[in-house]
Amino acid sequence: MTTRRDLLKFGALATAAAALPAFGSSASLGNAIPRADRPLNILILGGTGFTGPFQVAYALARGHKVTTFNRGRRPIAEWGDKVEQLVGDRTTGDLKALEGRTWDVCIDNPTSLPYWVRDAGKVLAGKVGHYLFISTISVYADGSSHGMDEDSALAAYKGKDAMAETRETLMADIENLYGPLKALSEAEAHKQFGDKVTIVRPGYIVGPRDETDRFTYWPKRVAEGGEILVPGDGLDPIQIIDGRDLGEWMIRLAEAGTTGVFNACGPDYTLTMDAALHGCHAVSGGPASFTHVPGEFLEKQGVGLPIWVPREGSPYSGYGTVSNARAIAAGLSFRPLAETVTDLLAWYRSLPAERQAEVRAGITREKEAELLKAWRMQGA
Template sequence: MTTRRDYLGFSAAAGLALAAATARAAEGPKRKLKILILGGTGFIGPKQVRYALARGHQVTIFNRGRQKEDWPGPVEELLGDRNTGDLKALEGREWDVCIDNPTTLPFWVRDAAKVLKGKVKQYIFVSTISVYAANDKPADETAALAPYKGADPMAETAQTLAKDPFLYGPLKAVSEAQARRQFGEAATTIVRPGLIVGPGDETDRFTYWPVRLANPGGRWGPQVLAPGDGSDPVQFIDARDLAEWIVRLAENGTPGTFNGTGKPIPMKTFLGGVAAGVHTDPRLTWVSTKFLQDHKVQAWSDQPVWIPNQGETAGFHHRSIVRALKAGLTYRPLPLTAGDTLAWFETLPPDRQAKPRSGLTPERETLLLAEWKTGKSG
């Protein structure tokens, strides 16, 4: 059983990290920037916009439709469509930095460079840790990347990616290379996030756990199925921490490649931190990885955030963040992320809350716990 008390030591360290982040933000930027954000309407984009405005920067966003956000300051909104190559709104303009959030397709980077090369001093490309060729052992940013094996990466479209999701990592890797080729190593920053979590995450890949441990409405039983033995590490990052750090990378003109994810913590510590954030003391039943695999319980989806620390996935949650920490990445305390995420989820319509998009259903969890208990006692 894991209680909130198990989390106290980690929480204290995380509190220091939050204090450091707050102090860093209070210092203010060394210079005011003109920032262009490609894709300012997704998960991290609006958070970048708000943080940049709070720090006095001039912000322009570029997307296919006007944002319905109530921005806390003036935001220039340009319209276009990168799928069709419509970038006319960017022509003849200059910015200090371009933050490219949504790109997976290499031709998007190529086309952006046609109008932005020489017009921006820094290009920040938001990639993914899925670019790595293997996840079987701990590694840093120098690890081999997933090779693209198709005929022409520049011919890949959103439609082909939808048909073959396994192209995601290789195409991001090609996009990274295209960014460096077009804008130059000294002016290119590559950020490779891990699992991005927090308020506003519609995938529920993290949200499941605050919801499950808080058990709103009593839809689940009193016993919580927890994966493995609690020792498997997990890595993730609050979208707000990621967004704010990217803006600071822009302020500092920092080039290079960085794994933008969190510090590895044991699953037991993770659930303890979530419990602390939603003010509960859950009754956890740790169920072996073998049992879960035998019963086709999927890591990452049925048991979100978690992946077994063995075999081909032994290094998935062991990506080095040394470079990112040196470049100023800081983190909110996990209980704050969990509490804020639950509060956001509870603002959603009742029918949406009734069906989380990740995690076990109450019925399946009850059956699995019953089988686990029978097997252990039989």
């Protein structure tokens, strides 16, 4: 099963995504996306990782002016002069490129450390009209609670000095620090930017450009066919959101000037593990069968599978039932699962062969066969 440690580990992989073109219709500049009523001048901190390019593409299509700020390690050539790409380094406090500038909106994508928000505030407070911060559902104190909403209690920081935490100290104690530091980053956002703040808390972000392979493991495995090991009884709920749905909704939040806190989890119905896998199979086709293996057996074998969590008995059982009612009321919408799976497989198959051969999440076919054999022998 996936844990909070996995969330951060996979999040780090996501930020390492290569500058690849955006797959899927609504994120493409060539489609008929209606122009916004009022063009905005938008600053995106990050912008070249997973969801950032979708934000940029949609913002440009809506007629907005976009500036990105990052370390410049992954400049996206396809943007050309359509996007102003500023270079700096928030880990060292180098935000000089932002000084003396004003923007209507700032979207903060990569921050996991409170001092990043503090430093941004020193330069941008009073210089941006609206600050949108991508947080995480890992901020909640009790991940096992079903129906967590935006008012649920947040994880408490138990260290000595949150502002002294660095990327290195975070990675050294991910399980205990990730959620609390994200929660404190949210608080710092309000401290620096007042009531003109939007906090967006996603769960599992999936789709094209996802370098973590968390969800990708399943469409890829189903497309390969044969006997597929499914954890649990298939009825455990899961929540995912396409990175394009998240990125585009954040631009619409900026356009509307919407503030507040929102859980960005999808879809807008209960999606079980079995339903997700059969949805993948409906896209890929081919001979495939699904064998359910109890989570208890997998746990004894020391094996976890991505995205899935049991609906009871795990510190993260609530990750499949987070309330998204407030976000839906604020305009969050979800494309069909089939579209996400189709575009994800197309993107994945465009990657180099050696990358496709990697297993960044899930288990190898050999391990899967070994587990299925052991499960059958136990029941013999």
